[in-house]
Amino acid sequence: MMKRLKFTRAIFICLLLINSTSLSHTKSESYSNWIISQDSILATITIPLYEVTRLPGIQSKTTTFEELFLEHAEESIKVKTQKEDCQLISSQKLNATEGFVRIEMSYDCNTSNLLMVDYRAIFDFSPSHMHFAKIYKKGILISELLVNNATETWKISTSESQKPNSNVLQFFKLGVDHISGGYDHIAFLMGILLVAGTITRSIIAVSGFTIGHSLSLFAATVGIIESNSKIVEVFIGYTIALMAIEYVNKKSNKYEKQIPILFALILLLISLLGLTFGNLHIKSAIAYLGLSLFTYCYLNIESFVRNIKQSSKNYLLLCTTLIFGLLHGLGFAGFLKDSGIDNENIILPLLSFNIGLEFGQLCIIFFAWLILFKTKNYLKEPLPSVASGGLFGIGFYWMILRTFS
Numbered sequence: 147m148m149k150r151l152k153f154t155r156a157i158f159i160c161l162l163l164i165n166s167t168s169l170s171h172t173k174s175e176s177y178s179n180w181i182i183s184q185d186s187i188l189a190t191i192t193i194p195l196y197e198v199t200r201l202p203g204i205q206s207k208t209t210t211f212e213e214l215f216l217e218h219a220e221e222s223i224k225v226k227t228q229k230e231d232c233q234l235i236s237s238q239k240l241n242a243t244e245g246f247v248r249i250e251m252s253y254d255c256n257t258s259n260l261l262m263v264d265y266r267a268i269f270d271f272s273p274s275h276m277h278f279a280k281i282y283k284k285g286i287l288i289s290e291l292l293v294n295n296a297t298e299t300w301k302i303s304t305s306e307s308q309k310p311n312s313n314v315l316q317f318f319k320l321g322v323d324h325i326s327g328g329y330d331h332i333a334f335l336m337g338i339l340l341v342a343g344t345i346t347r348s349i350i351a352v353s354g355f356t357i358g359h360s361l362s363l364f365a366a367t368v369g370i371i372e373s374n375s376k377i378v379e380v381f382i383g384y385t386i387a388l389m390a391i392e393y394v395n396k397k398s399n400k401y402e403k404q405i406p407i408l409f410a411l412i413l414l415l416i417s418l419l420g421l422t423f424g425n426l427h428i429k430s431a432i433a434y435l436g437l438s439l440f441t442y443c444y445l446n447i448e449s450f451v452r453n454i455k456q457s458s459k460n461y462l463l464l465c466t467t468l469i470f471g472l473l474h475g476l477g478f479a480g481f482l483k484d485s486g487i488d489n490e491n492i493i494l495p496l497l498s499f500n501i502g503l504e505f506g507q508l509c510i511i512f513f514a515w516l517i518l519f520k521t522k523n524y525l526k527e528p529l530p531s532v533a534s535g536g537l538f539g540i541g542f543y544w545m546i547l548r549t550f551s
Contacts, residue, residue: 325510379477381473
């Protein structure tokens with residue numbers, strides 16, 4: 147028993163140290179719109195603020211993040227034709243939603259020829275970065291591009307028309323890429339799998355999660371509801387930690403009353419310490435108080451529903467994951483809105499993006515289920531127990547980091 151405890155503790159510490167540094171954010175993504183006129187190009191580029199903080203030598207700079215990225219973009223983004231380089235004639239910073247930096251750059255260029263764009267603004271220090279570009283001419287979308295580190299130069303044909311099917315396929319691929327690189331969403335799916343336990347209940351849980359994030363994704367993308375991206379990211383970290391604690395609470399008959407109290411007290415302590423040292427806004431402190439109360443009530447539901455029918459338990463699981471899905475959908479929407487999606491033709495892109503998300507989720511759930519629950523006969527230490535410790539460490543770290551950053 148002691149060997150198992152030591153092994154679990156060691157794995158937990160390793161997971162915490164590794165993931166806290168390398169996976170503290172979701173997948174690195176940026177977006178741009180390129181408007182082509184007869185003799186000029188106007189580019190608007192949007193990038194997450196946390197990516198700007200990774201620019202080399204930022205500690206020695208005294209300028210704002212917007213000015214810093216603008217200076218870096220002027221040096222690293224080059225536009226040219228087959229015959230000549232296009233000249234940068236103006237650049238400026240623009241207002242952006244919270245958590246993002248947006249700039250505008252204008253180039254003097256003969257756009258009758260094939261255009262080529264060298265975009266190294268982020269890839270040099272963020273190899274996993276992905277850029278989504280939309281190209282317009284005469285107010286019409288003519289091309290959409292997904293660019294990664296392997297794509298050193300984009301080629302834009304100014305006479306090329308956008309094929310309707312390619313738009314759908316691009317957003318499907320965008321959905322798959324987003325869920326596969328969205329480490330916090332993957333971590334939450336792992337938590338769902340642990341709590342569900344069986345493949346049947348996992349499908350029920352993922353169905354609830356899908357319905358929830360589909361609803362909020364649509365509502366937020368079309369502007370029915372507005373969300374604060376930072377608050378959403380904090381709550382996503384919280385849901386990961388909560389799933390891990392729920393799994394431990396279900397497996398621990400001896401401490402099932404103490405675990406909800408302990409986690410609720412930790413959240414309460416965070417709010418008090420944050421207020422004491424002046425690093426936490428009063429509204430955030432109140433939110434943590436609310437989370438503390440919700441956590442205690444939520445983790446004690448198990449003791450009340452233990453003797454109800456299995457069908458009722460499945461329905462409760464569906465409703466619970468639907469609620470959490472609403473929250474995660476706001477995180478998906480934050481990405482999709484900043485990608486420059488056209489609200490006038492939103493149905494097919496939104497549907498294909500969502501289908502891409504679901505396809506990626508099902509693949510992740512299936513392979514994770516095989517690994518977590520089909521290897522228990524070959525390992526001395528059950529993987530679900532190890533995974534729950536790692537997930538709690540990751541989720542709790544993200545929650546704290548995103549609260550105080």
